[in-house]
Amino acid sequence: MKIAIAGGHGQIALIATRLLAAEGNEVWGIIRDASQSSDIEEAGGQALVLDLEQSSVEALAGELSSRGIDAVAFAAGAGPGSTAERKLTVDRDGAVLLASAAEAAGVSRYVMVSAMAADSFDPASDDVFQVYLRAKSEADAALRASSLDYTIVRPGGLTDDHATGTVQVAVDGSTGRGTIPRADVAWIVARLLTSGEGIGTQFEVISGNVPIADALRSL
Template identity: 60%
Template sequence: MKIAIAGGHGQIALLLARQLTDAGHDAVSIVRNPAHVPDVEQQGATALVADLEQLDDDELALRLRGIDAVVFAAGAGPNSGAERKLTVDRDAALLLADAAERLGVQRYVMISAMAADSYDAERAVVPAHSDADVFQVYLRAKAEADANIRARNLRWTIIRPGGLLDTPPQGTVDVGRTVPRGTIPRADVAALVLHALVDDLAVGVQFEVTSGNTPIPAALAALG
């Protein structure tokens, strides 16, 4: 498979690129900053320099020709303001879906956030004045992006991980529509994406995930 990863310089995206290439697939990592190209290439991926806040879906579709599936792993980052939570975490995800639909690419995997739908509507507005307010906008952005993807005629999977860790992969998880609050290594989130794509699992399923006791392929298979 040839898989495009939006947010290609993110920590999960870099891990996913390495896992995909090690498994014999082609990863195309979309990055905004040309300085990030060497980091992507070190993972065996091909870098595509493109700013998802500046392109339209026609331009992005032209650059993604030949892709079999797309992964949205982008994010505005912890130091960004409320407005970029919407333009990146929401709008860029929809742009990627628009481009995929133009290309006839049906497979779309979204990396979202646990409990995204629980945002406080009164605080999830722009402008926001505190870190807590910005986090509510982030949750709103994720929730609205997820809802939009669910409504499309795509073969989507929406993964909502708990707190992300930089620890070694465990390979076992707890999945469900909702699961208790917890953490998960970023490498295991990448492995979830890999198996969802390569084994064609969890299609049309949104789920939360933390570390647990079930091997990742079996956990995904149980979701349908």
């Protein structure tokens, strides 16, 4: 498969790139800083240099079409210390842009890395974290309303621990709060992109006792 990952230099994206490339897939990491290209290449992927905050749907769709992309994932984020405004322009608008471009390019598969409890945001608050949750919630809603074969992954608190390979998933929010290594989220994203599992599903995930493959097959 040919796969494009927005936020290609993030930890989840780089780990997913390694996993996908090792299985023989062609992976393009979408980044705005060309100096990050070498890290993507080291992981086995290739860099697609494009600023999601500045791009048009037509420009991004053209990039996806020209590379014959089969599936996309959104793992981008404005990052710690960023403003509320950039939570909206990156975490929400960037995700929506990728969905629109995927539709325009005829790419049907879209995997979203969202956030646990995104829909619990306070609409009256201008607190940065509340705006972040709003951005994720609105991006997820836009993806659900699209024509794409989507899966929305809402992980708990992200850690830099080693992958465990086991998780707890729920489509009804019943996992409760918890944490999960980024490496396990990357494994989930990689499997969803290539297996076709979880289409039309939104689920929360934390560390647990069920092997990832079994958990995804149960969705």
